[in-house]
Amino acid sequence: MLELSSIAVDHGSQRALWDVSLEVGERELVGLLGANGAGKSTTLGAIIGLYPVAAGSVRYSGEEIGSRSTSRNVAAGISLVPEGRRLFGEMQVEENLAMGAYAPAARPGVARGLERVYALFPILAQKRRQNAGELSGGQQQMVAIGRALMSNPKLLLLDEPFIGVAPMLVEEILRVLRDIAAGGVTMLLVEQNIHRALDFVERAYVIENGRTVLEGTREALVGNPEFNNKFLGLD
Ligand SMILES: Nc1ncnc2c1ncn2[C@@H]1O[C@H](COP(=O)(O)OP(=O)(O)OP(=O)(O)O)[C@@H](O)[C@H]1O
Ligand SMILES: [Mg+2]
Structure with missing residues (x-):
């Protein structure tokens, strides 16, 4: 579904990614792990088109999308x-959610999209008229996930969605993400909490200084001494 081949990305005159390669298959749950500044967010940004790709290729559903x-x-x-x-923060929860349906194709589906998001996160239906800034960290994360779902994605990119989220809500959000995945949505999850990430994904990549350096299934990574050395004490 998604294939990055040796991509490079620059932030201004600074190279942020040097050589990132990864593949995500249809309906797969894949992790992208790495330390602060490794290039995780830049990789997701390059996939969705926030940053142009300076070298290498990004293919999605068989098409080159590196400059789309x-x-x-x-x-x-x-x-x-x-x-x-x-x-x-100064806009209502529902207004924030509706922003996710700005694409012309998604607009007719706003009502249906809201219904789906409220079914997944009932607390957001109760708070739909409240300003997003008044919600707890976990509830705000639900709004961010809900907004991303409003465009009815096939591939969902999640960038550290559990930061600032209370443990109870982490569990709830994970349950909802599993539901969404079971509905056929493919996911690429960026995480710094290795244990939590490996609980959720089937396979993961490790990125270091703008380069993917390790890749494997959950079992292979957990059994890989190099992986354990890298992440010992990081959690
Ligand atoms: N908008 C930007 N302008 C300039 N440099 C940037 C920008 N965004 C990121 N960088 C730099 O690019 C490199 C990769 O950053 P990136 O945000 O992708 O890392 P990350 O793995 O997501 O880190 P974190 O875990 O802290 O979120 C870092 O050296 C960072 O300082
Ligand atoms: Mg980041």
Whole structure:
């Protein structure tokens, strides 16, 4: 479904990604793990078209998308839950959710999209008229995930969705993400909490200094001494 081959990405004159390769199959749950500044967010940004790809290729559903706009990628079924949620705190929950359906193709489906999000996160239905900034961290994360679902994605990119979320709500959000995955949505999850990530995904990549350096199934990674050395003490 998604294939990155040796991509490079620059932030201004600074190279952030040097050589990132990864593949995500249809309906797969894949992790992207790595330390602060390794290039995880930049990789997700390059996939959805926030950053142009300076070298290498990004293919999605058989098409080269390395220089395609974000709106085209969203219309094609890619959606991002950005790092730090990026909500409009002074706007209502429902207004924030509706922002996720800005693509012309998604607009007729706003009512249906809201219904789906409220069914997944009933607390958001109760708080639909409240300003997003008044919600707890976990509830705000639900809004960010809900907004990403409004475009009815086939591939959901999640950038550290559990930061600032209370443990009870982490469990609830994980349950909902599993439901969404069971409904056929493919996911690429960026996480710094290795145990939590490996609980959720089937396979993961490790990124270091802008390069993918390790890849494997959950079992293979857990049994790999190199992986254990890298992440010992990181959690
Ligand atoms: N908008 C930007 N402008 C300039 N440099 C940036 C920008 N965003 C990221 N960088 C740099 O690119 C590199 C990769 O950053 P990135 O945010 O992708 O890492 P990350 O793995 O997501 O880190 P974190 O775990 O802290 O979120 C870092 O050196 C970072 O300082
Ligand atoms: Mg990041």
